[in-house]
Amino acid sequence: MPSPRTKLSAPPRLPKNGMRITPLGGLGEVGRNMTVFEHAGKLMIVDCGVLFPEEHQPGIDVILPDFTSIRDRLQDIECIVLTHGHEDHIGGVPYLLKERADIPLIGSELTLAFLTAKLKEHRITPKTVQVEAGQKHRAGVFDLEFVAVNHSIPDSLAVAIRTKAGTVLCTGDFKMDQFPLDGRITDLRAFARLGEEGVDLFLTDSTNAEVPGFTMSERDLTPAIDRVFATSPRRIIVSSFASHVHRIQQVLDAAHAAGRKVAFVGRSMVRNMKIASDLDYLDIPKGLVVDFRKIQSMPDHKVTLICTGSQGEPMAALARMANGDHQIQVGEGDTVLMASSLIPGNENAIYGIINKLTDLGANIVHKGNAKVHVSGHASAGELVYCYNIVKPKNVMPVHGESKHLHANAELARKTGVPEKNVVIAQDGVTVDLIAGQAKISGKVEAGLVYVDGQTIGAATEDTLAERRLLSGGGVVTVVALIDPKTHKPVEPVEFLTKGFVHDKKTFQGAAAQVEKALVQTRTDGIDDIAKIEEIVVETVSTHLRRTYRREPAVMAVVIDA
Numbered sequence: 001m002p003s004p005r006t007k008l009s010a011p012p013r014l015p016k017n018g019m020r021i022t023p024l025g026g027l028g029e030v031g032r033n034m035t036v037f038e039h040a041g042k043l044m045i046v047d048c049g050v051l052f053p054e055e056h057q058p059g060i061d062v063i064l065p066d067f068t069s070i071r072d073r074l075q076d077i078e079c080i081v082l083t084h085g086h087e088d089h090i091g092g093v094p095y096l097l098k099e100r101a102d103i104p105l106i107g108s109e110l111t112l113a114f115l116t117a118k119l120k121e122h123r124i125t126p127k128t129v130q131v132e133a134g135q136k137h138r139a140g141v142f143d144l145e146f147v148a149v150n151h152s153i154p155d156s157l158a159v160a161i162r163t164k165a166g167t168v169l170c171t172g173d174f175k176m177d178q179f180p181l182d183g184r185i186t187d188l189r190a191f192a193r194l195g196e197e198g199v200d201l202f203l204t205d206s207t208n209a210e211v212p213g214f215t216m217s218e219r220d221l222t223p224a225i226d227r228v229f230a231t232s233p234r235r236i237i238v239s240s241f242a243s244h245v246h247r248i249q250q251v252l253d254a255a256h257a258a259g260r261k262v263a264f265v266g267r268s269m270v271r272n273m274k275i276a277s278d279l280d281y282l283d284i285p286k287g288l289v290v291d292f293r294k295i296q297s298m299p300d301h302k303v304t305l306i307c308t309g310s311q312g313e314p315m316a317a318l319a320r321m322a323n324g325d326h327q328i329q330v331g332e333g334d335t336v337l338m339a340s341s342l343i344p345g346n347e348n349a350i351y352g353i354i355n356k357l358t359d360l361g362a363n364i365v366h367k368g369n370a371k372v373h374v375s376g377h378a379s380a381g382e383l384v385y386c387y388n389i390v391k392p393k394n395v396m397p398v399h400g401e402s403k404h405l406h407a408n409a410e411l412a413r414k415t416g417v418p419e420k421n422v423v424i425a426q427d428g429v430t431v432d433l434i435a436g437q438a439k440i441s442g443k444v445e446a447g448l449v450y451v452d453g454q455t456i457g458a459a460t461e462d463t464l465a466e467r468r469l470l471s472g473g474g475v476v477t478v479v480a481l482i483d484p485k486t487h488k489p490v491e492p493v494e495f496l497t498k499g500f501v502h503d504k505k506t507f508q509g510a511a512a513q514v515e516k517a518l519v520q521t522r523t524d525g526i527d528d529i530a531k532i533e534e535i536v537v538e539t540v541s542t543h544l545r546r547t548y549r550r551e552p553a554v555m556a557v558v559i560d561a
């Protein structure tokens with residue numbers, strides 16, 4: 001069987017009774033989850049999320065899945081199923097709807113509520129179909145059935161997709177918390193029933209496949225959270241994902257029991273908590289939550305603030321508090337409770353915030369020093385249970401970096417899924433399910449699409465390479481006014497800099513070199529100004545590299561006097 005490492009080309013035509021599964025994001029990375037299912041000439045999509053940029057992607061807002069391979073077939077899309085309301089599963093929807101606005105969005109009540117609020121900010125009114133766990137829905141050639149799963153946001157769904165090619169079961173993000181706060185457990189009885197009926201392909205969450213054992217229950221955090229409320233002398237500032245309704249419920253309950261008041265801080269936190277409470281996913285005791293302005297005049301030991309920024313996002317409330325750039329001035333005796341995960345890639349930003357808040361005198365409680373966070377994903381033990389219950393014919397690990405996908409594949413094999421039926425794909429790699437056998441069949445375009453301000457896909461890898469160069473060495477602009485006949489500078493060559501450190505001597509040698517190179521262009525009969533500028537850039541770059549071991553971005557402006 002071809003592996004994704006072998007060179008793959010466009011897949012062949014899909015046979016009538018086959019199904020093609022194309023992950024456009026989420027395989028080989030944690031984020032921008034999106035999978036396209038094709039059968040009988042029609043498409044359906046499961047999730048459409050974003051990926052957040054890392055330090056080596058400066059200036060990028062978010063990263064989208066690449067829609068190139070479906071752009072010509074937008075009219076064939078029957079629906080998009082959203083498994084849950086996390087950004088890495090719904091964040092890309094506004095961008096796909098900009099290409100075709102009336103694609104029906106299918107999801108649970110809370111998922112659609114979060115998504116609709118987000119689409120409103122993009123001025124899009126979507127066509128939605130609300131479903132609940134246990135429900136079936138027919139979307140053209142795709143017969144869908146939704147199954148309750150437990151995750152770090154309420155109302156998450158797995159989806160079974162039945163077609164003439166067989167039954168595919170996608171877990172979405174999930175875990176198997178046996179004591180969830182809302183009592184809604186992952187419906188293993190439905191998994192078993194589907195397994196009994198025959199699951200031809202099982203797409204499973206790989207995020208925690210390397211973690212042995214079982215993910216602890218959300219409820220196990222209660223003692224640590226209660227301890228914070230019992231021992232903190234002044235304000236308690238809690239940071240969390242704005243979608244982690246159950247974690248926030250625990251904080252609300254603890255605050256209520258301790259006789260404190262709560263204010264939500266940050267636009268997305270205020271918006272999501274209003275939605276969650278309006279729809280009864282969040283139970284706010286009467287009088288507990290007060291307006292942010294009002295809480296500022298209350299005594300410190302009565303105050304709880306729940307804010308965004310748990311991942312160190314520079315514009316979020318917590319980072320601004322750490323930088324002294326927020327109405328809330330953190331000080332001696334305040335407690336900051338970071339009730340969240342530490343997503344790889346965000347470590348530096350988060351530790352930076354912890355240090356700054358510590359310097360301000362705050363006591364920081366985080367997952368490194370207290371039991372204040374559990375993961376939202378199934379560990380190895382839970383995944384093995386699922387394989388044994390579902391007994392799938394084929395398995396395709398999804399949602400995770402390569403190492404997670406491989407660890408998950410190994411678990412599937414351990415439970416007896418034959419080696420040839422465990423398919424490890426990557427973004428863009430097509431997997432065909434034909435006559436009960438899943439196989440890699442080819443590859444379509446699936447690059448990283450960068451959103452930068454109002455532009456989508458305009459910033460490229462080259463742009464980012466230039467930005468990294470600028471951030472590393474600064475910019476030197478060389479301005480030369482030359483005599484058109486001799487190409488000799490008529491005034492001293494000027495050097496303008498941004499972020500490039502230099503002294504008086506730095507450019508003396510460079511000026512002489514530039515003059516020499518300019519005269520040489522005359523000798524060589526080069527009259528094209530753009531070409532001359534290129535030569536000046538090369539001359540200055542080489543000089544600075546050789547003499548000073550420095551590599552700024554160099555630009556040249558040559559003007560014919």
Ligand SMILES: [Zn+2]
Pocket residue numbers: 084086089151173376
């Ligand atoms: Zn999730």
